[in-house]
Amino acid sequence: MARITAGITTSHIPAVGAALDNGKADEAYWQPVFAGYEFARTYERDTKPDVVILVYNDHASAFDMTFIPTFAIGCADSFPIADEGWGPRPVPEVQGHADLAWHIAQSCILDEFDMTIINAMAVDHGLTVPMSLMFGQVDAWPVKVVPIAVNVVTYPPPSGNRCWLLGEAIARAVASYPEDLNVQIWGTGGMSHQLQGPRAGLINKAWDTAFLDKLTADPEALRHMPHIDYLREAGSEGIELVMWLIMRGALGPKVRELHRHYHVPASNTAVGHIVLEPLP
Numbered sequence: 001m002a003r004i005t006a007g008i009t010t011s012h013i014p015a016v017g018a019a020l021d022n023g024k025a026d027e028a029y030w031q032p033v034f035a036g037y038e039f040a041r042t043y044e045r046d047t048k049p050d051v052v053i054l055v056y057n058d059h060a061s062a063f064d065m066t067f068i069p070t071f072a073i074g075c076a077d078s079f080p081i082a083d084e085g086w087g088p089r090p091v092p093e094v095q096g097h098a099d100l101a102w103h104i105a106q107s108c109i110l111d112e113f114d115m116t117i118i119n120a121m122a123v124d125h126g127l128t129v130p131m132s133l134m135f136g137q138v139d140a141w142p143v144k145v146v147p148i149a150v151n152v153v154t155y156p157p158p159s160g161n162r163c164w165l166l167g168e169a170i171a172r173a174v175a176s177y178p179e180d181l182n183v184q185i186w187g188t189g190g191m192s193h194q195l196q197g198p199r200a201g202l203i204n205k206a207w208d209t210a211f212l213d214k215l216t217a218d219p220e221a222l223r224h225m226p227h228i229d230y231l232r233e234a235g236s237e238g239i240e241l242v243m244w245l246i247m248r249g250a251l252g253p254k255v256r257e258l259h260r261h262y263h264v265p266a267s268n269t270a271v272g273h274i275v276l277e278p279l280p
C-alpha cells in the first residue's frame with residue numbers, strides 16, 4: 001500500500017533557482033537561504049521517497065486567461081520545463097507517475113473533488129525551484145512527481161478549507177493505491193510577499209511565524225481563515241499559502257515538526273520552509 005510519510009513546505013522564489021543555475025549559491029546574500037535547506041536535502045537522501053505529490057501554482061506559464069483550472073492534476077509520464085522568458089531552467093525534465101496520478105484523479109473525482117486532468121503541461125518555477133532546493137543540482141531527479149496545480153493567480157482562489165479537504169481526499173487516494181510506495185506531499189509558494197502596487201515588498205515576519213506555528217500545532221485555526229486575511233497580512237502573493245493547507249490536510253490531525261527555516265531577504269519574498277511527519 002502507498003503511504004504518505006512526510007509533508008514539506010517551501011517558498012518557490014524564481015531568483016533562488018537563478019542563483020543556483022548561475023553558480024551564485026555560495027554568495028553572502030544567498031548562502032543563508034540555502035543553508036536552511038541542508039536538513040531537508042539530507043532527509044530526502046535518507047528517506048528516499050518514491051513519489052512527491054507536489055502542490056504548486058503555475059504563473060501563467062502552462063495556463064493563461066483562456067483556461068483557469070482551480071485544481072489540476074498532471075497525469076503525464078513527463079513534464080517539460082517551462083520557458084519563463086530566459087529559456088527553460090537547466091534542470092532535468094520532471095518524470096511523472098501516471099498510474100498513481102490517474103488513481104488520485106479517479107479517487108478524488110469519485111470522492112466529489114472535480115480535478116482537471118492534464119495530460120501535457122510545462123512546469124515553471126513554482127515546481128522546479130522546490131525540486132532544486134530539496135535535491136540540488138542533479139542529472140536526473142531522484143523522485144517521480146505528481147503535480148497538483150492550484151489557481152492562486154486569478155480571483156477567486158479556492159478557500160483554505162477547500163484546500164484542506166482536498167488534502168484529506170488525496171490522503172485517502174494514496175492509502176487506497178495498492179503498490180507499496182513511499183509518498184511525500186509538498187505544499188509550496190509563500191510566505192509573505194507582494195510583487196506590485198504601493199505595498200510591493202511587503203514582508204510580515206510576525207504573521208508568517210504565527211502561520212508556521214499554527215501549521216504544525218493548531219491547523220484548525222488556519223482552515224477557516226478568509227482570503228482577505230492573507231492579502232492584508234501577507235500581501236497579494238501571500239495567498240499562495242493556501243496551497244500549504246492541501247499538504248497539511250493530507251497529513252492528518254497530529255504531526256511532528258522536524259525542521260523549520262525562515263529567512264529574509266531573498267528577492268521579494270519571505271522564505272518559509274518546514275518538514276513535518278504525520279503522527280498516528
Ligand code: DHB
Nearest residue numbers: 012013014059267268269
Ligand atoms: C517572487 C516570488 C514569487 O512567488 C514569484 O512567483 C515570483 C517572484 C519574488 O520574490 O521575486
Ligand code: FE
Nearest residue numbers: 012059189240
Ligand atoms: Fe509565486
